[in-house]
Amino acid sequence: MNKSSNEFFKTQVLGHPTGLFVLFFTEMWERFSFYGMRALLVLFLVSALGIGGWDWPRENALALYGTYLALLYLTPIIGGTLADKYLGNRNAIIIGALIMTLGHASMAVESNPFFLYLGLGLLVIGTGFFKPNMTSFISILYKDFPEKKDGAYTIFYMGVNAGAFLGIMLCGYLGEILGWSWGFGLAGIFMLLGLLQFLFAQGIFGEVGKKPNKIDKTIETDDHTEIEDKLNPFTIIDKILIIIVAIAGLTWVINDPLSKIGDFNLLSFGGSDFSNTTIIITLILFVFLLGSRIIRYSSITRDKMIAVVIFAFFIIFFWASFEQAGGSMSIFAKDYTNRVLSGNSALIFNIVDIIITVVPIAIITYVLFLLFKQTYKKYIISNLILGFSFVLIWVIVVWKIYNNFNTYSYEISYKTYQITETNTTGDKVVKDFAITAETVIPENAQLIDNLTVIRSSNDFVKNDKISIIDLDKKGTNFKYLSDEQAELISTNISATIIRKKENEIQIPATWFLILNSLFIIAFAPLFSKWWESKYNPKPANKYAIGLFFLGIGFAFLAYGASGIPQGAKTASVSIIWLILAYLFHTLGELCVSPVGLSYVSKLVPPRMIAFMFGVWYLALAIGNKTSGKLGSMIDDITTKYDISTFFLIFTFVPIIIGIIAILLNPVLKKLMHGVK
Template sequence: MNSSQNEFFKSQVLGHPTGLFVLFFTEMWERFSFYGMRALLVLFLVSALGIGGWDWPRENALALYGTYLALLYLTPIIGGTLADKYLGNRLAIIIGAVIMTLGHASMAIESNPFFLYLGLGLLVIGTGFFKPNMTSFISILYKDFPEKKDGAYTIFYMGVNAGAFLGIMLCGYLGEILGWSWGFGLAGIFMLLGLLQFLFAQNIFGEVGKKPNTANKKIEADDHTEIEDKLNPFTLIDKILIAVIATAGLTWVINDPLSKIGEVNFLEFGGTDYSGHTILVTLILFVFLLGSRIIRYSRITRDKMIAVVIFAFFIIFFWASFEQAGGSMSIFAKDYTSRILSGNSALIFNIIDIIITVVPIGIITYVLFLLFRQTYKKYLISNLILAFSFILIWGVVIWKIYNNFNTYSYEISYKTYQVTATNDVGEEVTKDFAITAETKIPENAMIIDNTTVIRSANDFVKNDKISIIDLDKKGVNYKFLTAEQADLITTNIAATIVKKKENEIQIPATWFLILNSLFIIAFAPLFSKWWESKYNPKPANKYAIGLFFLAIGFAFLAYGAAGIPQGAKTASVSIIWLIMAYLFHTLGELCVSPVGLSYVSKLVPPRMIAFMFGVWYLALAIGNKTSGKLGSMIDDITTRYDISTFFLIFTIVPIVIGLIAIALNPVLKKLMHGVK
């Protein structure tokens, strides 16, 4: 053990080194920023122009969402390599945090498309530096204390979930209530604060992480001491194939949203779109490259690597379905779920919301107090930055609670005109259009008095005249205009207050995303006990159980949406279906998460570790991009069939893949040659 690690373990909080909690809070603020932005991205893109969104078709928004997620899993391969060879973990983390801070700042200027795309690009690059080096940093610090490593990672991942929970709740709330730039901006502020607290406390790690460290490249390589490791260099053909596959794959991933949004198609030649051909050929070349590498090893090594490839295949299907959370499931929450509660239901929700907000923040604040008591003398600036972060968090939370209890619901009336026309397939379709000062009403139109519910902190009385702009689909999302604004904006809709509705609240669409983090915190200890018991399932069975849980979650959504008519763009189904879906999806995640990277490290020989980790992250990227591709089919499937059918697809496919996993369990057991 070196002196740096001795120093690192000297002072402790809750039985672990204080330095671990520096990493805990750094990761927590980074995850706060990532999940806060992710919760808003698709909703912002599909929301109406008048309420600050871009009014994109859902297909385009989900194509961009899938590409963004896919690239997030590809850049860590590059960032981890640069850290190992040139930068060291610590500098790579700082570079990544700086780039991500700039990315979030850019996205706060959401009215300009250039800055949104620039922000997403910077977040992808910054994540590539940050993500792989945080986890490997812990691995290096605990290199001589393997018995403490599991506990360290448990605390670290609690930081991940705490950050995700707070980011979704607070960035989502500000984004939906005050405006999208508030939510994107808050994500950037906490990314900056996370960077600064790490920067001013980094000396707590001594010399660890300063210089490129190759010790972690073997990643638990002790398990390979009895494995024959042939000299198997990458040939010139291998390198050419890698270059071709990487170029073609990236082109396809980026071209997918670009061809829809910007009408620029790099894969169209002579009027024919070769996107499908490109990705098919790329996948065939990749399978050939992977197979040609694997067959050069001895039989036992080859078998173990084939097992990893099979696990990677399963993981594609899991994440393709699971990541509907930030895509089609967010759209379902926004447009198809009844999010208005009144009377006792509203009061109970507000109380529950306060408890699940205040209690976790109170616990984390106590951890901060313990850290401050141990480190304030040596790392005062870092501790003051952390203290300021929590003062800001508590300020936003108190304002949120106050706003929820002091915002009123009003039923309003406004006029629309109704027109009946024949669509492309000869069916008569009736549409309503809001009437503004600019509206030219067609001669055959029928004037209709409509009502909807809005929420405002203003204290109106019956018959007050107000102006609103762009009632978004169900009418519950709107932008209220002052009298001065109404005189300037000719697209406003004149409305009249019908009555004040007591004790009525609207749940933000982003609120449902916090359920994943809450359920992880609640159920992770139980699953941990399960994995340590004699009933611990075989790896393939864990995947199968995870996929079955995933299918059950989507089955709830399919059942809940069964009454929504074909082609409907809005509805008001119970919130219980989304809550149950997130519960079972989280249980599925807890089954799949422990299997992944640990089996790569146990099964793969040291010389192939980097390549196979690349394969694993590629599988995650494919799964995430597939989630966007499948999610973008929501409108097409809803129009042809209904939205229940859309979710039924995500019910059936995981069940089929789960059954395949169970059938392959004896094969995988044989291929793993005793590795557990």
């Protein structure tokens, strides 16, 4: 046991080394920032200009979202390599956190497109440095204590989920209630605080992670692996193919949103669009490269690598569906779900919301208190920063609770005009238009008084005159404007207060995203016991169960949306269907997540380990990009069929792939040659 390990394991919190909780809080604030921003991105892009959104078509927003997620899984390959060879884990973590802080700060200037794109780019680069090195750092710290590693990762991933939970809840709430820049800005503040607390507590890690580490990549392979590696180097053709595939794939991923948003197509030549041709040729070249590498190994090694490729194939379909959470499912929550509760339902929701907000934060605050008792003398600055972080969290939570109980619903009336038009089939159609400050009313129009409901913390009385804005230009979702906002927005609508509606609340669309983290925290211990029992399923069966759960979740959404007519842009479906969907999606994630990278490390020979980790992250990137591509079809499918059909696609595809996984189980068992 070396000196740095002694220092790291010298003091304990809840039976684990104190230093682990420095990493716990660093990762927690990074995940807070990532998931907080992710919860807002698509909603911000599709929201109306009048409330600070960009009023993008859903297709464009989901294309950018998919590309962003895809790039997040590609840059860690580069960041991990740079850390291993040049930087060391600690420097890579600090560099990544600093770049991500700048990225979040840039996104807080959300009114300027340049700063949003710059922010997303910095987040992609920063994640590349940060993401692979946090997990590697723990592995190195526990190198001499393998029996403690599982417990360490359990604590660490609780930090991941705690950060995701708090980030979505608080950044999402501030973004929707106060304005998008508040949500994006809060993500940046906590990313900075996470960086500083890590920076000032580095002494607890001794010399570990300061310099590049020679990681022991010894894994289970057949006896001829070492000889094979020396006889099977990457050829010139291999390297050329890797460069071509990387450049072509990256160009296609970036070109998808660029061609939609900027009307600039990198893959258009002579008036023809070669986007589809490019990605098909790229995939063919990649399959050839992968296959040509694999067949050069002995039969046993070859079989194991084919098993990894099959697992990677399954993971594409899982994440392509699962990542609808931040895309099409957020849109469904915003536009198609009845988020207004009244009477006892509103009271029960407020109480439940307080419990699930306060209890996790109280538990984590207690952990912080235990950490402070152990380390306050040696790492006082780091502890003060952490303490300030939690004071800030509690201030926001208390304000959130107060605001929820002091925000009221008001029934209001506003003027519209109606005109009758003849459509293409010769039928007469009556159309309603809200009267704004810039409206010119046609001579043949009929004036109508319409009723709607708004939410505001102002204490209005009957007949008060206010200004509102139609958020989605559909006449279904209005927001109160302050006098200052009304002066700046020419599309504001004059309205009159009719009455205050007691005990009525509106759930923020981002609130539903916290359910994933909440259900992980609740069900992870049960699944852990399942994996340790004699009923632990085979790897392929775990994938199948996870895919089945995923399909069931979408089946609930498809059923709940079955009453929404073709082409509808809004509806009021019960929140129960979204809650059930997130529950089953989380159960699916808990089945799939334990299988992944551990099997890559066990099945792949040393010389191919970096390449195959790249393949695995590429599969994740393809899955995430596909999620954006499929999600962007929501308007087309809703117009031609209905939104229920859209969710049925995500019901049947995972179930079919799950059945294929079960059928392939005997084949995979044979290919793995006894690897557990």
